Structure formats: C-alpha cells, structure tokens
Amino acid sequence: MLSAAMNERLTRVGPGTPGGELMRRYWIPIAPYSQFDDENPVHKVRVLGEDLVLYKDKSGTLGLIGDRCLHRNVDLKFGIPDQCGLRCPYHGWLFNEDGKCVERPMEATPRGEIKQKLKAYPVQELGGLVFAYLGPLPAPALPRWDLFVWPNAIRQIAIMKIDCNWLQCHENTGDPTHSAWAHGHMFQYVLEKQGRYEEAAARAEHTLHTRLKTGIGIKELYANPSTHGISKGVRYSKDLGADEDYTREHSTVIFPFFTQTGKTGAPRSEYQIRVPIDDEHTYHICYQVYAAPPGVDAPKQDSVPWYEPPRFDETGRPILDYVLAQDALVWDAQGAITDRSQELLGRTDIPIVLLRRQLDEQIRRVEEGLEPINFWRDESPEIIYGSGEAPDYSKPLLKHNFRKLYHRGFFNDDADRYGPIIEDVKNLHRRIEEAEIAAREASADAT
Template identity: 50%
Template sequence: MGELMRRYWIPVRPTAQLVKEEVMAVRILGEDLVLFRLADGQMGLVGDRCPHRMTELRYGIPDTGGLRCCYHGWMFNPAGQCIETPLESANDPFKDRIRIKGYPVQEMGGLVWAYMGAGTDALAAAVGPCHENTGDPTHSVYLHGNLFEYVLQKQGKLEERAADGQMHTLYARMKTGNGIESLYVNPTRYGMEKGINYSKELGADRDHVSRHATVIFPFYTQTGGPGMVRQEFQIRVPVDDTNTYHINYGCYMGPEEVPVTVQESIPYYDVPLFDDDGKPLLDFVLAQDAHAWISQGPIMDRTQEHLGRTDMPIVFMRRQFEEQMRIVEDGGDPMNVFRDPATMPSLIHGGHWDEREEEGKAAVTGKGSDLSSFRGAYHKGYAIDDADRYGPAMPQVIDLMRRIDEAQEEAARA
C-alpha cells in the first residue's frame, strides 16, 4: 500500500500554515520529515535530522538558498543536498558528499503537495479513501441522525438547535433510512460510484436512486451536488499505519449575480474532537464521523467483521485497492497516474453527479434537497452543525449565503 500511495502527489499541509510557521515537522507515509519555506518562496520537504550530529531540523533556520541546522549551521537546499558546512574547511569538498532525503513540493489551491515516489517524472491525480467511511452510504441514518438527536436531547438543546423538524440535518438523515431496496457500486474511469436504490413500496416517498458522493482514487471524496453553495472535498492522507491526516477542503460558491471577494490566501483551521474536559464532541457531523472511525482502533482485524448488504461498497473499495496494489507489484502504473502531460485530463471527476439522466431517476442529495440544505443555510443558524463552525472564514460564508438568499428572493418577486 505504501508503494501504491507513493505514485501520487499528496497534500501535506495548508500553504497558509507554512507561511505562518516556516519550518514544521510532518509525518507522511510513515516518514518523519521537515517542511520549510524560504523567504524567496522556495519550499522544501527533507529528512528530519541533520546528518552531522543528528539534531532535528524542525529547529532549523530558513536561510537564503536552504534550511540551516540550528546546531552547527550546516545548510541543505530543498532537494536535500548539503550546500554549506560553515565551520569546516572552506576548501574541503566535504559538503558535496552530504545529502539527506528531499522530495519535490508544489503549491496548488492553498495546499502544499509532495511527490514521495521514486523519480520525479510522474504527474498524478491526487484524489479517495484512506479509511473507509467514503464507501458507506447508509451510516448517516444513525450516526448523523439518531445519534445527533440523542446528543442534543442530552444537552437540552434539541428544541434550540433543531426545532423546525425539517431543515436540521438530523431529520433528513434519519429519513434516508426509509425504503432502502438495495445498494449499488460500480467502477468509474477514475474511481468508483455508489449509492442507494429506494422503493416506494418499502416506505420511500417515491422510487428513486440516490448517488452518494463522488470518489476518486486513491483517497478523495467530493460531497455536494451541482448548484449547492457549499462543496466539500475530503482528502484522507496516510500518515503511517495507524493515523490519517484528514483534510476537509471547503469551497463556497455563489451565482454570477452575487459578487464574491477574491481571497488573498486560503485560511486553515484545526477541528477539535474533544471539549476542554477531554470528553468527545459529538454535536457536529465531522466529529461524529471521526469518533466512529477512531473507535474502531488503530489496526482492526477485519476478519472479525460481519458485513451486511449495506457494506457492498466497502467490499468493492477494498478489492479496488488490492487490484491497484497488484498492478504496482507487477511494475505497472495504477489508476490516475499520468506520465505524459498530454494524456492527463484537465479535470478528474467521478462521473455524472446528481443529474437527471433519464425520466424517473434523480438523486436525493443535491440542489434543493432536504439532506444538503442545512449546509446552504448557515446564515439561518445552521453553521453550528458541522466543522465549518470553527472556520475563520465563516463570517464571509454566512454573508455570502445571506446575499444569495436575498438575490433568489428578489428574482422570485420579479
């Protein structure tokens, strides 16, 4: 699996965080490394220790041309080559024989990406699941429905936060458990698609198909259908055998008639999972997901599981990973690796998303649906129900949603 993951460009940290901290320790794909940014904008991702006396480079000094060890001043360029040993003989080519690991990094979309594979000539789509929540279309019913209701009841906040019985996500989530006829999962060119078939005869409000989130191999998922104000990309980067760096990449978009100020930089924030007393936070969607994942343990013996019909996408996803690992073992390139720029698509996508392709088939999620509407109504108090509530850009997001609402009301009156 590690060799498979090293075929892709991987996001390691938000650019804004690196601008603020300049030098930071990171652990990605089981390696302890140091990410740094120089005054001229150059970035580097190198081994975590100076090979002189093994001092940690997380305490290094970003200097002109490279990162300087705090102990004796040895300096390493972004490729990991030692370029200065200031206390050694000036005429000794000693430094030329010294190098540490160095991986190429690039900034794109507010994230710093690294390529940690052999060679540097692979262009890759960095996009799908490191843990398996993305292959589970039905968990919302209880995790984000019944559990959410139970938690708010215990806090005495159910009436305060979910009084309407319609807009709040917990009611819509519980409703998605009604009338499930079967699940489906199919391979796509860049990943997989999955969803739920609903039957009116079994209790659904109509016969229909609900497509559940776009999945791009190896670890990217997109939620939010066309026309939705809020789109989210979940990126699950393997840190090591027992930890995952989960990135929620939030995009908030308005129609052309509602102007949006261009951001100078993309802000970042950490999402807390525990309160000040160390108790798990369970009153917003991402925290509910996170605690369900964490509670399975660092490494779980999956032979102890008893899978049911709703786990069909989980089985498919596991097999897809195994198939792609075999391709790498045999010396081939796995899915979504592009070595020729001419063959790389301008957009990697998971297929049709929430579009009515034939009469009688329309997904539940997407534009105007009850399930997603709370994330388009943060200006009505619903920002508190997901991790967005901690975001530094939330005042601007709320203002955007308010102005979109006003524009739609004005258009309806015209």
C-alpha cells in the first residue's frame, strides 16, 4: 500500500504537480495522424490536464495551441485552417503554430503585433501518431521506439478513452497474474452466459486456455529494472501443478507509460500506451503491428488507420468477450483514482511495487534538475529496442502461437477484430504460415 500523499504524488499530472512535471519531459502521443483529413483538420485535445487544439493547416503543418481565441474567448475547435495557421471563426484572427497572432482582420493595424500569445507546444508525427512535447524548451529528441519504425509491417491504432487515472491502466503491466482471472475465468464466465463456451473450448488455442494455464503452478514472480523500464515474469514449478519447471517472461515495461506485448518483428506485437488526459481520464492507445519475417513481404500502407473498439453494446451492457475490454473494465472499476492506502498487496504484486518505486525515483530526478530515463537530449538512435535487443528470427518471437494464426479465427479474442486492416492481417498470417510450411518441407527434403 501507499500513503495518501504518495498516491497523490504518483497519480496527479496537472501543471506544477510532481508527476505532471515528469510527464512533461516526454513526447506524448495525442492522436492518430490519419484523423487529420480534409473533413476533420481540427481537433480538441486534453492532455496532462490542459485543454488545447490540434490542427493541420493548408500547408500540412501541424500545430498544438491553446483552445481559446485571445480576442473574445471563442473555442478554437471550430477554427478554420489557413495556409499558415488557424483562424478564429468569429473575427478571423490568425494564430500560427507558435501561438502567435499574426493577423487581425478589421483592426486598424491588422498586421500589428500584440504581446499576448496562446500557449503552444511542439508536435511531430512518427509511425502514424502525432506526438506533443509540453515541457521546458528546447524539446528533446523524439525517441524512435522500434514498433514505430520497424520495416516490412502493417499497423493499426486502437483508441479508447477510459474514465480513470492513467496509473491504474499502467499498473496492469506490473501484474502478470491478472491474466488467469480477468482473461481466463472471467472470459469463461462471459462465454458461458452467452452460450458460447463450448465453441471456444473446442478451439485448442483460444486465448482462454492459455490464460487459465498461467494461474497454475506459480512459484514466484520476479521484476528487475532494465535499460528502458522493467523486465518481469513468472516462475512455475512442476511440484505446484505446472506441467514442468519453467519461467515465462511477461510484457516489457517502457518508461513512462508504454507496455510492449510480443517481440519486435513478430507476426503480432503491440504497444499499449496509457496517456494521461487529466487526473481521472486516460487516452489509451493500442499500437498494433503485424510484421512479416524475412522472405515474406507485408502489404504497403499509405497511412496508419485508427479505430475505436466498442466497450458497450446497443443496450449499454459491457462487451467483455475480448481481452482489452476486460482490462478496461477492471481499470475503471477501481474508481477515478484508486485509494492505494487501502490496498492489501500480495506476493503477485512484486512488479507493481517496483513500477511505483521507479516512477517515484524518476519524479525525484526531475525535481533535482536531472534528466529522467528514456530522455534523449539531442538525437534519438535510429531505432530503440524497448526490450533491449533486436529480434532473432532463429528463435520463436511469440509467447502465444495464436498471435500468428489470425487467418484461422484467433483474431476474434481481442480488439484487433474491430480493426480496419484485419483482412490484410489474416492474409499476411496465411502467407507467413505457408512460408513456414515450405521451409520445413525444404529442410526435410534436404535431410
């Protein structure tokens, strides 16, 4: 458990808060770039407790500025993109990406400068996401994390807005054993109520079976600081009911709020990114990547599409037959900001304890005037491996084999099923399987 004061320190993200000052040292993804078409070039954005407007002007320049016109406080989400900036719809005042008013029609000196400016923050696009930097200038380099730049892959972006503090979502990554219940027993319960359990049970590699197995034979959990965050996993014992003694690595934590599931270069991998909208709301991004191995070409994409997986059906009941929706349920079921002073932690919470300690340590570094982890001042490496190493195609890259069998129906167990490129993913997985079969047959013939 945490003290009430420490809980405040770790969860609050507004300007001037310890946690908020830490977050402002990072480039933060705030929108899919493909949202910005001719029909929708202006979007209201709330991030780290600040209300802003993100726009793309007619020259293609992105801007992130304060949401209220300096003249009469009109909401600039209704603004009109100009060749170089955004105009207020009321009187046409023009603001550029630096927040400066560069034109005031109908004024005596329409091009005369005024001292006041809107707040403005740098924005950049990478991998189909728009990133913003809300911290002290000069801005650091935008990190080129591997899934954003990995070649020979197709991508889609799932967006959810969740009504709870970001840390509740992120602590999910420090909880390897939740899978047995939230994605195992609860999944089974939901399918039984829907009359679909027998169908699922007949599919040998339905995610349900794998998840239930993760709760059997747990000997201990481990968690260690890594170069970019935390490595962690579960050790299993045959004496305690597991099929054998073995260790299973869990998803990689990339500070401050990324989780990577699946290895880079695998047929399916993902960043889960928990962006704080404010203290009580989270902009949750699933950045899904489907890579092809050497010898198989992935389809070409002109842009990375996005979608919103539904959480509720037409009657308002929760949809709970896919993994991300199950996670979202238990995150916001803890309340807007859970009171960690009332927790009773157990042995399976070892990674969560380390995650909180690491967060506090990095807040302290910023308070001392130091740079936090995963901060590149001048230039990012060409590619940064969150797990610390490049993929080795001579070894299995997937923890769960169903993650490369979407063409056989296994896409249906998670949010991917709602994605706009799911048919392309199925076709890619089919071609990967065909290539693997051909390679095995060639090897057999050679021997």
